[in-house]
Amino acid sequence: MTGHSRRARQWLLPVALLGAWQLAVMVNDGFNVLPTPTEIGRALTESLIDGRLVADAAHTFAAALASWAICLLIGIPLGMALGTFSTLRTMLSLFIELLRPLPAVALIPPAVLVFGFSWKTEITVTVFASIWPLISSSRAGIEGLHARIFETAATLHLSKWHTLRSVVTPAAFSQILVGARLSFSLCLVVSVVAEMVGNPAGLGWGLVSAQEAMRASETFAYLFAIGVLGVCANFALGFAVRRLLPGLAQAS
Amino acid sequence: MNSPVFSCERAEVRLASAIGDKTILQGIDLQVGRQEFLCLVGGSGTGKTTLLRALGGFCAPTSGAVLYEGKAFRSPPEGVVTVFQDYGNALLPWRTVRANVALGIEEKISGAELDRRIDTALALVGLQKAEREYPAKLSGGMQQRLQIARALALQPKVLLMDEPFGALDAMTKAKLQDELRNIQASTGATIVFITHDVDEAVYLGDRVVLLAGSPGTIASEIRPPLPARRDQISTKEMPEYLHARHELLERLHGAAR
Numbered sequence: 001m002t003g004h005s006r007r008a009r010q011w012l013l014p015v016a017l018l019g020a021w022q023l024a025v026m027v028n029d030g031f032n033v034l035p036t037p038t039e040i041g042r043a044l045t046e047s048l049i050d051g052r053l054v055a056d057a058a059h060t061f062a063a064a065l066a067s068w069a070i071c072l073l074i075g076i077p078l079g080m081a082l083g084t085f086s087t088l089r090t091m092l093s094l095f096i097e098l099l100r101p102l103p104a105v106a107l108i109p110p111a112v113l114v115f116g117f118s119w120k121t122e123i124t125v126t127v128f129a130s131i132w133p134l135i136s137s138s139r140a141g142i143e144g145l146h147a148r149i150f151e152t153a154a155t156l157h158l159s160k161w162h163t164l165r166s167v168v169t170p171a172a173f174s175q176i177l178v179g180a181r182l183s184f185s186l187c188l189v190v191s192v193v194a195e196m197v198g199n200p201a202g203l204g205w206g207l208v209s210a211q212e213a214m215r216a217s218e219t220f221a222y223l224f225a226i227g228v229l230g231v232c233a234n235f236a237l238g239f240a241v242r243r244l245l246p247g248l249a250q251a252s
Numbered sequence: 253m254n255s256p257v258f259s260c261e262r263a264e265v266r267l268a269s270a271i272g273d274k275t276i277l278q279g280i281d282l283q284v285g286r287q288e289f290l291c292l293v294g295g296s297g298t299g300k301t302t303l304l305r306a307l308g309g310f311c312a313p314t315s316g317a318v319l320y321e322g323k324a325f326r327s328p329p330e331g332v333v334t335v336f337q338d339y340g341n342a343l344l345p346w347r348t349v350r351a352n353v354a355l356g357i358e359e360k361i362s363g364a365e366l367d368r369r370i371d372t373a374l375a376l377v378g379l380q381k382a383e384r385e386y387p388a389k390l391s392g393g394m395q396q397r398l399q400i401a402r403a404l405a406l407q408p409k410v411l412l413m414d415e416p417f418g419a420l421d422a423m424t425k426a427k428l429q430d431e432l433r434n435i436q437a438s439t440g441a442t443i444v445f446i447t448h449d450v451d452e453a454v455y456l457g458d459r460v461v462l463l464a465g466s467p468g469t470i471a472s473e474i475r476p477p478l479p480a481r482r483d484q485i486s487t488k489e490m491p492e493y494l495h496a497r498h499e500l501l502e503r504l505h506g507a508a509r
Contacts, residue, residue, distance in 0.1 A: 146341045148338060148341035149341065151310060151334070152336070152342045154327060155308060155309075155328045155332075155333050156333065156356035156403075156406065157328060157406070158355070158356065158359065166344075167355075170344070170346050
């Protein structure tokens with residue numbers, strides 16, 4: 001099969017469903033609470049032209065990215081330290097096991113109490129929800145290393161810093177990356193949720209306000225935009241990893 | 253000049269095991285001479301690896317003493333480098349051959365001096381042509397050469413080798429044995445070499461020490477009266493070689509009984 005016809009087949013189902021949707025709403029009165037795909041398309045174009053959608057998407061993306069950066073800065077060192085020092089593990093594991101199962105959404109009311117309906121609430125909640133996979137993958141990355149790798153560093157008389165930077169971190173890297181990608185997807189999802197209830201801004205808030213104003217086609221347009229943002233962001237991350245860290249292909 | 257590099261005095265090593273502490277080595281009296289090529293042989297479970305780890309600074313004696321240049325130590329002493337049998341775990345797969353060799357020296361030297369040291373080490377093991385490759389692209393023999401080159405880059409006084417050729421085929425093994433004797437002749441390094449292969453021990457060693465029992469003790473030692481320059485074919489036909497090999501096999505089997 002050529003790439004061309006494969007791509008055509010991939011689009012077959014979505015296009016057919018959209019067509020069926022359009023037809024069903026036009027023909028049957030029972031579906032008339034739903035907007036037709038053409039109405040959604042019109043609403044999407046309108047909000048794109050007046051700039052609202054782009055501004056909202058930019059806000060959500062920036063909030064997710066900022067939260068992710070904080071997750072990386074705290075989660076990776078913390079996870080690696082937990083993998084290295086058993087005393088730290090003993091001290092923190094109960095604490096972590098208590099915090100971790102807390103649903104992120106439940107954190108929104110207390111965060112609003114402390115920070116108000118603001119970007120601080122959004123970032124706090126997003127970081128809290130998205131940091132766990134990074135902590136556990138970084139910890140597992142260190143714990144899974146072969147003892148020989150530490151003995152190699154010792155027999156070559158590497159300093160502690162050189163061992164950490166040139167041996168341990170790269171060896172644990174592919175494992176850490178798994179957590180980083182997971183955390184990134186979570187950041188996008190949780191930012192939208194936090195915007196819906198904790199910070200009146202971005203795509204999440206756009207979605208809720210369109211629904212509250214009973215603008216059905218705009219609600220669906222926002223839903224569509226959230227999906228597109230998720231796909232684009234994950235694609236961009238994969239592309240960046242392949243471009244910036246080509247040596248990884250050799251390691252795995 | 254004739255003070256030993258390593259000296260063990262009634263050294264005992266106990267290690268934690270599933271059934272509590274277990275004595276692995278007992279009453280080890282051993283001196284390793286300067287520029288000596290010492291082979292350690294013995295059946296499995298006689299503590300060869302533990303003795304090498306004690307010399308390498310990975311485990312300390314629980315009683316008695318293990319001294320390097322007259323001093324006790326708790327971590328790998330300066331000038332002593334261990335080469336492991338499992339090169340696959342010891343090499344860094346994300347670094348090229350050159351970068352692997354650089355690992356142990358790049359903190360101390362840089363620039364042209366670093367390049368020169370890497371080139372010298374690669375030349376000693378004949379890996380110059382593969383310098384841009386990643387370890388995964390190399391054969392087992394070449395990967396072990398790489399680990400040896402990485403150790404040699406530090407210009408060590410002592411190389412500790414734990415069955416380094418154990419996982420290699422006979423042809424590669426013979427070639428590397430000759431290279432290793434040449435490397436020792438040109439660098440003047442002291443080598444302690446573990447093997448369970450009696451032919452390898454007699455062919456390589458200036459002295460062969462036999463470990464036996466559990467806990468392991470030094471059962472006996474021989475000095476094969478062979479010339480410094482050895483050859484896979486003619487040396488192995490010498491009556492002295494055959495005699496030493498016979499003697500060692502007999503003692504090894506006697507110890508096992």
